[in-house]
Amino acid sequence: MTARSFEKDYQINGDNFERSYKETISGFKTWEDAGHAEDWVIIPKNMGTHLSINETCLSTGEVYTILSNKEAHGRKGCLVAIVKGTKAKEVTSVLKKIPEAVRLLVEEVTLDFSDSMHQIVSVCFPKALITLDRFHHQQFCLEALQEIRIGHRREVMTEVANAKDDFRAMIKDLIKSGKPLVDAEGNPTRSNAAYHPERLKNNETKAELLMRSKYLLMVSPEKWTPSQRERAEILFELYPDIEMAYSLTHSLRMIFAQKCDKEAGRKSIKKWYAKVGEFDNKAFNDIAAAMYDREDEILNYFVNRSTNASAESLNAKIKDFRAQLTGVIDKKFFIFRLVNIFG
Numbered sequence: 001m002t003a004r005s006f007e008k009d010y011q012i013n014g015d016n017f018e019r020s021y022k023e024t025i026s027g028f029k030t031w032e033d034a035g036h037a038e039d040w041v042i043i044p045k046n047m048g049t050h051l052s053i054n055e056t057c058l059s060t061g062e063v064y065t066i067l068s069n070k071e072a073h074g075r076k077g078c079l080v081a082i083v084k085g086t087k088a089k090e091v092t093s094v095l096k097k098i099p100e101a102v103r104l105l106v107e108e109v110t111l112d113f114s115d116s117m118h119q120i121v122s123v124c125f126p127k128a129l130i131t132l133d134r135f136h137h138q139q140f141c142l143e144a145l146q147e148i149r150i151g152h153r154r155e156v157m158t159e160v161a162n163a164k165d166d167f168r169a170m171i172k173d174l175i176k177s178g179k180p181l182v183d184a185e186g187n188p189t190r191s192n193a194a195y196h197p198e199r200l201k202n203n204e205t206k207a208e209l210l211m212r213s214k215y216l217l218m219v220s221p222e223k224w225t226p227s228q229r230e231r232a233e234i235l236f237e238l239y240p241d242i243e244m245a246y247s248l249t250h251s252l253r254m255i256f257a258q259k260c261d262k263e264a265g266r267k268s269i270k271k272w273y274a275k276v277g278e279f280d281n282k283a284f285n286d287i288a289a290a291m292y293d294r295e296d297e298i299l300n301y302f303v304n305r306s307t308n309a310s311a312e313s314l315n316a317k318i319k320d321f322r323a324q325l326t327g328v329i330d331k332k333f334f335i336f337r338l339v340n341i342f343g
Contacts, residue, residue, distance in 0.1 A: 028336050037332045040094040042081040043343045047098065049107040052311035053117050055086050056318055059331055065091045066314065074313045079342035082335060088119035095124040110308040112136050131300040133308035134256045137291055141249040144283035145217055148245050153210040160197055160207060202230050209235055217246055244279050262302040269295065
């Protein structure tokens with residue numbers, strides 16, 4: 001609650017209360033971690049066997065590494081450590097303050113594809129299973145798919161712009177020559193002096209089709225409405241590369257949706273690689289190459305079906321809290337409040 005809203009709801013001077021809360025009520029002045037809070041805070045008692053690690057921006061672009069306990073589900077007790085920066089050496093030196101015996105009990109850590117996060121986990125939790133978040137590669141595929149769609153839309157917009165220029169030039173020539181303007185049936189008219197792009201069977205232009213297809217390409221076919229299904233059929237007929245990219249994106253989603261063991265997942269991924277090779281699109285080739293390089297850690301998803309969603313959720317909550325405060329003025333006090341809420 002902000003000072004202004006507190007004053008409105010309780011008829012108390014919000015600024016005075018905010019100052020009193022910070023200086024006296026909250027316990028901030030006697031907080032034992034205050035001396036190093038802007039650099040790091042660790043809460044060893046919140047350690048668990050299954051952790052997530054992620055990075056978040058607290059204020060003015062400064063990035064912090066956050067270690068959290070999955071078992072707390074983003075509620076109080078989930079925050080294990082918050083460390084300024086993402087450099088592996090610096091974060092590792094802080095996390096090693098947690099007793100080694102406790103760190104060796106960690107069974108699994110989920111993370112994104114950051115090399116620094118990978119180094120941190122490898123050094124600090126040597127016995128833990130490293131599971132790379134499968135949603136990141138799905139997101140990479142979605143972005144590659146949308147880029148293909150956007151590329152086609154740019155081409156269509158260029159074609160439309162060129163056609164308009166040609167049409168205007170033709171109209172000017174007709175006007176100069178004194179010839180009458182005619183409609184589609186050959187009837188004289190001056191109101192027809194505008195370019196009208198071709199409309200498809202669903203009454204959309206190609207530009208409209210490509211613009212309105214953004215959402216349907218992000219979801220499974222069973223979630224399409226009848227109009228979206230019709231739009232998809234036209235889209236895939238006109239642009240086979242979009243259909244192939246969508247098929248690859250959807251099939252990767254389905255691979256991770258299946259309930260199978262790690263080896264069955266590996267076989268499915270190898271078939272997916274082959275389809276990517278047939279498509280021969282640079283973006284998808286790069287995604288497949290990155291997956292191949294870290295394949296075993298990606299496939300660890302099938303061991304416990306773990307993702308980094310809990311870390312992303314905590315990240316979202318921190319950003320929402322920061323937004324409620326309309327920014328962070330006192331970073332140390334902000335971290336203190338995070339520790340009280342999530343620690």
